Amino acid sequence: MRSKLAFAVALSIAAPGLVATPVLAQKQGGTLRVYHRDNLPSGSIHEEATISTVQPFMGVFNNLVLFDQQKPLNTPETIMPDLADSWAWDATKTKLTFKLHPGVKWHDGKPFTAKDVQCTWNKLTGKDPDDFRKNPRAIWWQNLKEVTVDGDLEATFVLNRPQPSFLSMFASGYTPVYPCHVSTKDMRTNPIGTGPFKFVELKRGDSVKFVRNPDYWKKGKPYLDGIDWKVIENRSTRVLAFVAGEFDMTFGTDITIPLLKDINAQAPQAVCELAPSYVSINLIINPKAAPFNDPTIRKAMALALDRKTFIDILSNGKDDISGVMLPPPEGVWGMPPEMLAALPGYSTDIEKSRAEARKIMEGLGYSESKVLKVKVATRNISVYRDPAVILIDQLKKVYIDGELEVVDTSIWHAKVTRGDYSVGLNLTGVSVDDPDVNLYENYSCNSERNLTQYCNKDVDALIDKQSQETDFDKRKKIVWEIERKLAEDLARPIINYQRLATCWQPQVKGFVLHRNSIYNNWRYEDVWLDK
Amino acid sequence: MGAYIVRRLLLMLVTLIGMSILIFVMLRLVPGNITDIIFDSAGFVNPAQKKKIERQLGLDQPIAVQYVNWIGGLMRGDLGYAYVSEKPAIEEIVPRIPVTAKLAALALIFSTLFGVPLGVLSAVRQNTWLDYVLRVFSLSGLSLPAFWLGLLILMACVHWFGWIPIYRSTPESPWQELALLCIPAAAVGFRSSALVMRLTRSSMLEVLRQDYIRTARAKGASETAVNYDHALRNAVLPVVTIIGIEAAFLIGGLIVTETVFNIPGVARFLVEAIRWRDYPIVQNLVMFIAIIVVFVNFAIDMMYAVLDPRIKYEE
Numbered sequence: 001m002r003s004k005l006a007f008a009v010a011l012s013i014a015a016p017g018l019v020a021t022p023v024l025a026q027k028q029g030g031t032l033r034v035y036h037r038d039n040l041p042s043g044s045i046h047e048e049a050t051i052s053t054v055q056p057f058m059g060v061f062n063n064l065v066l067f068d069q070q071k072p073l074n075t076p077e078t079i080m081p082d083l084a085d086s087w088a089w090d091a092t093k094t095k096l097t098f099k100l101h102p103g104v105k106w107h108d109g110k111p112f113t114a115k116d117v118q119c120t121w122n123k124l125t126g127k128d129p130d131d132f133r134k135n136p137r138a139i140w141w142q143n144l145k146e147v148t149v150d151g152d153l154e155a156t157f158v159l160n161r162p163q164p165s166f167l168s169m170f171a172s173g174y175t176p177v178y179p180c181h182v183s184t185k186d187m188r189t190n191p192i193g194t195g196p197f198k199f200v201e202l203k204r205g206d207s208v209k210f211v212r213n214p215d216y217w218k219k220g221k222p223y224l225d226g227i228d229w230k231v232i233e234n235r236s237t238r239v240l241a242f243v244a245g246e247f248d249m250t251f252g253t254d255i256t257i258p259l260l261k262d263i264n265a266q267a268p269q270a271v272c273e274l275a276p277s278y279v280s281i282n283l284i285i286n287p288k289a290a291p292f293n294d295p296t297i298r299k300a301m302a303l304a305l306d307r308k309t310f311i312d313i314l315s316n317g318k319d320d321i322s323g324v325m326l327p328p329p330e331g332v333w334g335m336p337p338e339m340l341a342a343l344p345g346y347s348t349d350i351e352k353s354r355a356e357a358r359k360i361m362e363g364l365g366y367s368e369s370k371v372l373k374v375k376v377a378t379r380n381i382s383v384y385r386d387p388a389v390i391l392i393d394q395l396k397k398v399y400i401d402g403e404l405e406v407v408d409t410s411i412w413h414a415k416v417t418r419g420d421y422s423v424g425l426n427l428t429g430v431s432v433d434d435p436d437v438n439l440y441e442n443y444s445c446n447s448e449r450n451l452t453q454y455c456n457k458d459v460d461a462l463i464d465k466q467s468q469e470t471d472f473d474k475r476k477k478i479v480w481e482i483e484r485k486l487a488e489d490l491a492r493p494i495i496n497y498q499r500l501a502t503c504w505q506p507q508v509k510g511f512v513l514h515r516n517s518i519y520n521n522w523r524y525e526d527v528w529l530d531k
Numbered sequence: 532m533g534a535y536i537v538r539r540l541l542l543m544l545v546t547l548i549g550m551s552i553l554i555f556v557m558l559r560l561v562p563g564n565i566t567d568i569i570f571d572s573a574g575f576v577n578p579a580q581k582k583k584i585e586r587q588l589g590l591d592q593p594i595a596v597q598y599v600n601w602i603g604g605l606m607r608g609d610l611g612y613a614y615v616s617e618k619p620a621i622e623e624i625v626p627r628i629p630v631t632a633k634l635a636a637l638a639l640i641f642s643t644l645f646g647v648p649l650g651v652l653s654a655v656r657q658n659t660w661l662d663y664v665l666r667v668f669s670l671s672g673l674s675l676p677a678f679w680l681g682l683l684i685l686m687a688c689v690h691w692f693g694w695i696p697i698y699r700s701t702p703e704s705p706w707q708e709l710a711l712l713c714i715p716a717a718a719v720g721f722r723s724s725a726l727v728m729r730l731t732r733s734s735m736l737e738v739l740r741q742d743y744i745r746t747a748r749a750k751g752a753s754e755t756a757v758n759y760d761h762a763l764r765n766a767v768l769p770v771v772t773i774i775g776i777e778a779a780f781l782i783g784g785l786i787v788t789e790t791v792f793n794i795p796g797v798a799r800f801l802v803e804a805i806r807w808r809d810y811p812i813v814q815n816l817v818m819f820i821a822i823i824v825v826f827v828n829f830a831i832d833m834m835y836a837v838l839d840p841r842i843k844y845e846e
Contacts, residue, residue, distance in 0.1 A: 041572035133580065134569065134580060205799065237695075237792070240695055244694055410806055410807065411562055414570070448575045448577055
């Protein structure tokens with residue numbers, strides 16, 4: 001059932017492209033010119049949680065397995081071999097064994113072995129003395145007991161309990177294999193991989209360069225001679241530069257709806273695709289800060305939200321109203337709209353919801369003459385500020401007088417982690433469309449990236465339960481039950497999921513934009529230039 | 532003169548020490564430090580790991596110790612390591628200086644070449660249509676924000692020529708570099724030349740009313756000789772001052788132009804380093820800019836005596 005559904009969705013999304021695109025012989029050569037939107041923090045994918053690093057650096061590495069770069073949807077069915085030629089679960093479903101591809105070499109000429117796999121996951125689980133300076137996805141590997149090796153070409157991941165979707169996490173762009181013999185510090189500044197492109201140099205604030213790996217173990221690939229990334233922080237400048245043909249591709253998801261209109265008008269030859277980013281705009285409420293420790297106030301806030309107005313203003317109605325999981329058709333696990341509308345705060349009858357919210361607030365002693373004053377904190381970036389302003393306007397309807405508190409972007413997470421806020425507006429990206437990734441990372445009690453420190457043991461138990469469920473439909477039901485509980489608890493209410501565009505010039509071939517993640521399709525080994 | 536120079540040099544030293552303390556303390560008064568920013572791109576903060584990084588970077592030491600370490604390193608030519616790139620700070624700073632220096636020099640040449648002659652012209656043709664046109668021109672130069680002008684230039688180039696004059700890769704020849712830098716230099720120089728033009732005009736108008744100008748004309752000197760040999764030479768002192776101030780400003784003040792034209796120069800880098808709380812970069816760059824400003828001011832003071840022999844520093 002699951003595979004049928006995934007296949008049907010994938011086909012419906014991919015079919016127009018498949019029918020329209022003639023089969024062309026790939027051409028070797030040429031340098032892909034892409035602009036980068038900002039200064040990337042480092043070249044170490046494992047230490048970052050931003051597309052700014054994963055997009056340029058994914059081509060340096062290989063994973064054990066990878067989501068098919070040529071299919072628009074990431075599902076278990078689109079997981080392809082990468083460094084692992086094959087994989088198999090044992091009978092207890094707690095041992096996952098990968099058979100590795102022989103003859104693979106790191107960019108510095110040293111051989112790739114199963115020890116490198118073991119090393120990478122030892123660092124990720126804190127068992128290596130040269131551990132990562134930061135490890136944002138440590139929670140992904142909480143169920144991993146150990147990694148054992150058998151010779152140079154076999155690595156086995158031993159789990160504490162069965163976790164059917166464990167393999168999906170290996171397929172993300174965030175999960176490359178690192179070499180044992182290179183320190184974590186060097187991986188930040190001068191990364192070595194086994195991938196199709198070798199890192200050349202990173203000039204901070206200026207450019208990042210990669211060249212073709214002539215000894216790449218996938219024969220004939222990559223087609224490009226190299227990839228030149230140019231950092232252009234000013235959005236107007238970089239979009240104009242793309243329009244002028246200075247770049248073959250925009251940075252992924254850099255094009256907003258209004259900019260898309262400009263590009264369509266000024267560079268009609270450009271191919272632009274609008275896709276869900278799996279980045280949500282969400283409301284964060286500090287449950288430890290009075291009066292928000294009272295769940296009824298939090299409920300009133302949720303009832304005040306008019307999500308449609310948000311998406312109409314922010315994206316001309318293109319964004320998606322959603323629960324925690326990305327909604328269909330691109331999202332595999334999201335609730336259907338009619339079910340979503342039944343969740344607290346999701347009613348389409350906004351006036352009725354707000355009347356209920358006002359009633360709650362009146363019960364707590366608030367009224368038009370006695371409003372609850374609150375600071376709404378957010379990062380000082382327009383994609384954060386704009387929805388925060390709309391939020392403030394909507395909260396006014398339920399006797400909450402918000403004042404925008406723009407926080408220097410560099411100290412935003414430090415402030416939230418300290419709990420130094422009452423109400424805030426945040427953006428959260430999810431890298432794999434799988435409940436294990438989204439739910440553990442953002443809502444489980446022991447996750448470092450659970451920003452609001454929301455903790456409900458019942459929800460944790462349900463997250464564990466769905467994680468072990470092998471039947472897709474049963475698992476989906478549990479996920480939706482969790483969704484309902486999260487909505488009732490107002491654990492970081494999702495306002496909307498953004499849709500953003502990526503554009504490329506017609507000479508760029510072999511690139512397929514993924515539709516349910518922005519983090520997994522930047523290997524570039526299939527991309528070529530038809531010049 | 533010698534005593535004056537020694538006095539000025541000592542004063543410069545005191546100024547630089549004061550600047551170093553000021554920038555060091557102010558940087559640390561800004562909320563957050565590099566560890567907050569390192570964790571920001573990971574979307575969380577791990578307090579224990581944060582403390583470990585602070586210890587590695589020496590940020591757990593008393594501020595006075597940190598200051599002494601920095602100044603000690605500076606004396607030895609060791610600027611420390613950039614926090615973000617983890618490379619020696621000098622390797623990050625040095626390549627950017629020539630880029631900004633060339634842009635600033637071109638902008639200064641542009642502003643002087645246009646500002647001074649047009650200012651003179653505006654003064655000698657006071658209240659004529661030419662004067663009005665030049666005054667409108669200079670006012671627009673002063674009132675157009677640099678980022679807006681820069682974007683207009685970019686949009687116009689893309690629209691009419693299908694080409695965008697931004698800094699892409701390291702230019703292969705000096706001519707290519709000149710071609711890349713002359714448009715942003717003109718954008719910056721426009722504002723700067725407007726300033727120079729207005730100052731030259733007002734200064735010239737004052738001088739042109741002096742008795743010795745009338746005397747020069749009575750002696751039969753040509754208008755060119757009167758305007759340029761007699762009037763301009765006496766009117767130029769405030770203009771030189773403003774050109775000097777502009778030169779110092781252009782080294783660190785080209786943030787918007789460098790951003791819009793995507794030039795990998797000092798000013799943009801400085802702002803980025805401040806945002807990242809990359810102390811070694813910020814401290815050393817600000818000190819570098821301070822040294823430039825102090826020396827340019829010193830050079831201007833010295834130039835006064837050359838331009839106007841009546842100025843004697845011994846007095």
